[in-house]
Amino acid sequence: MSATYLAHAQNVTYSKDSSGNLIQEDSRGSIKIYRKDVWGNMVVEDESGRYIMTLTKDIFGNDVEEYGDGKKRIYEKDNFGDTIIKDEHGSTVATIKKDIFGSDIVTDAPGRKKVYKKDIFGRFVVEDENGRTIATRTKDIFGNDVEEYGDGRKRVFEKNIFGDTNVKDEHGTTVLTIKKDIFGNYTETDAQGKKRVYKKDIFGNTVVEDESGRTIATYKKDIFGNLVVEEY
Known part of the structure; x- marks a missing residue:
């Protein structure tokens, strides 16, 4: 059994494996596995079994995300039902609330806003x-x-007969091909033949290497699901 949801501009599919663990896969092929540890906490791993984070609750019943690098996100509800997201130091990093139309509004610490909603055609709009x-x-x-x-x-993200993803632009030109190598890493090859290999580190971040194996960037996700890039 599986279900598909729209989550911050990506299609996300949830299913269960033979052990009853929840499997999350987005449209780019990124997989997360949710399983319970011996204390009943939810542990999140990637498809290789590498630890990403632990989902638990604090003594006040707030949801807490704990990451391998010591970072933490605490989700608190205020008196208005809005969600206040705090870091490991107790500083507010974002607020999530719904407007009168039911759209989600995310406001980060500097005051920047993003609105996630569906239009009249059922499309997901940011x-x-x-x-x-x-x-x-x-x-x-x-x-x-x-x-x-x-x-x-x-x-446009198209699957070919081998299960690889061909990414095409608005003119129908293939600008990128995405496939997995024998180690399960994603490899992107652009129209000029340049390659990028995406590997996971022990914290669940994505390390990007070029065709020579040199690290050129690290991709991290912020609390809004946006990619934060550290280039070298």
């Missing part, structure tokens, strides 16, 4: 604080995931 569309996620008539950006650009 807007900034000015109401400007940042991205729209939908499917084409063939069931492929399509990302449309505010500047007219588009990315």
Whole structure:
């Protein structure tokens, strides 16, 4: 049994393995496994079994995410039902609330906002604080995931007969091919033949290497699901 949800501009599918663990996979092929430890806490691992974080509750009943590098996120509810996200030092890093239309509004510490909602066509839309569309996620008539950006650009994610993903632009030109190597790492090859290999470190971050094996970047996700890039 599986179900598909839209989560911050990605299609996310949930299913269960033979042991009853929850399996989460997004449209880019990233997999997370949720299982219970001996204390009843939820432990999150990647597809290789590497630890990402532990989900638990504090003495006040708040949800807590604890990461391998000592970082922590605590989700507290205020008197209005909004969610206040705090770090390991107790500092507020974001607030999540719903507007009168049921859309989720995420405000980070500097005051930047993003609104996550569905339009009248059922498409998932992300807007900034000015109401400007940042991205729209939908499917084409063939069931492929399509990302449309505010500047007219588009990315279509198609699967070939080998299970690899061909990413095409708004003109139908293949700009990227995504496949797994024998170690389970994702390999991207662009139209010019350049390669990028994406590996997971012990904290669940994605380390990017070029074709020579040199680390060129590390991708981390912030609390909003956005990718934060550290380039070398």
